[in-house]
Amino acid sequence: GDQWFKFNDERVSRASPEEAIDSNFGCNDDPPAGGGGGGLGNRRGPVQKYARFSNAYMLVYVLKSKASELLAPLGPGDIPGYLVRRFRKEEEMEELLPLLMKVQLVFEGVLDAHRDVDFVRWDRATLIQVRKSDTVADLRRIVAELSGLRECDQMLWQFSARQNGTTRVDRVLDERLDGEMLEVVKGESSVPDPLRILVLDGRGQQGVDAERDVYVAIKYFDQLEGELRYLGAIFFNRETLIGDIAETFEGKLGMGGPGGDRLEVYEELTKHQINPADVEQTLEEARVGNGDILVFQRMRQNQSTEDLKRAIDNHYANLRDMVEVFVRRIQEPDDNLFSLQMNRRCRLDEVAERVARGMLEHGVAPEEVDPNRIQLYRHNPRGK
The missing domain is CATH 3.10.20.90 (Phosphatidylinositol 3-kinase Catalytic Subunit; Chain A, domain 1)
Structure with missing residues (x-):
């Protein structure tokens, strides 16, 4: 019927149908009527109608006459084969995970496009995984496959984090370092996660002297x-x-x-x-x-x-103060239309102007959009 209850470890209490259904299983995603909240005239954002989860419990009701059948021990044929294969693969990955280490590779093309502070932007690096037991020679083979740069032509620099918060190249991983990767890179300290490597074309660098x-x-x-x-x-x-x-x-x-x-x-x-x-x-x-x-x-x-x-x-x-701003439709909050590099100190009218230009440049709108007709909402990924 229309009687609903909510419960926790201590008590059971009555709940309204709206609280039980609307607040836990659905909500109205339409923008607030009258243009209120979240536009250029309101910095606080919209009145959000996201679900409110009041507990993390689940009750399962079973007919007494079916209990022995439903709660019986599982047999080999009760689990679909594709699930068995998936579970086995997940178990293998869990066993393998402690043996792996992440490596971020930075190629020269990434440096050429760098317009920011420090040495490089790490979100533009190539992320791979290698075994901790792999050698520098193994890493060179992977780099050759990714870049086409022959192993003998590679110059690999290890990045290290400095006390002042920057990350800079520190030393070359040369052919004389033939031990396991974990032992080679850590030196006297723990290995950074991920390990960061700069890949250079070493041709023409044969005369380089590390001491000089x-x-x-x-x-x-x-x-x-x-x-x-x-x-x-x-x-x-x-x-x-x-x-x-x-x-x-x-x-x-x-x-x-x-x-x-x-x-x-x-x-x-x-x-x-x-x-x-x-x-x-x-x-x-x-x-x-x-x-x-x-x-x-x-x-x-x-x-x-x-x-x-x-x-x-x-x-x-x-x-x-520069940040990357992702623009999305309020009706499709999980899909990016485009992104903009913007100063976090921009006024909201400046944001609207940039969004309007971006809509035209990225083909979101077929013609110029009036910035005054754009309503901005603050995105809350947690839904609260």
Whole structure:
């Protein structure tokens, strides 16, 4: 009938049909009437009508006359064969899991497209699994299959996490390291999860001396375009002057010469700390080592060092506030229409304008959309 009850470990109490049915098994997904909640005029989000689960119990009622049949021990033929195979596979995976380790591979193409802070964005890395008992040679074979780069041409760098919160390349995994992967990479500390590896084309790097040379990443901040570009990572002799490196890149960027524009040089220590570099120092004197990042910025004739520093600091602050925003229809909250890179400090009217442009660019709308007719809702994946 219409009598419903709710219960927990201590008591049983009556419940209304609406509470029992609507709140636990369904809800109205339509937007609130009158445009209330979640639009540009309301920052609190919509009045959500998601299910409220009041307990995690399940009661099963069985007829007494069928109890011996339904509750009898299972026989070999009672479970479908496809389920048996699935269960066995899951058991095998559970047994295998402790023997595996995750590895994130970063290829040079990912670095070339990097426009952010630090060395790389890890959501763009390739994730694989290897056995802890595998060797570096085994890893090279996997990399060759994925990239087409021959094993003998690979240069594999291990990333390590630094105390300042950055992740930078630390050392090369060369052919002399022939032990099990777990023992090779951990050194004196525990293995990071996942293990992170940079894959480089080692052709032309035969003359690199680990004691003499350092692997330094170079970025260029284009103030006019408001963009931070990756120019490459290069081996330099530790005794190289930072000013000489800047002069080399001035030539590559079509700068330099008497009375021409110059490059200011900074070191990106963390996403919060970008310090001017002394061009009169060598890399060793400046304590620039493997995985460190130098950032160049063009200094024009009418600019001061203070203006340049303020501009690059503002750009890094903007990068720290950038987030990826996924746009979905409220009727289809699980399916992404497209995503936008946006500053978390954007006003809601700016968000609506970006969404309107995105709808046209990604073919969601056949013609331009008026941003004032877009209603925004805050997505709550937990449904509460």
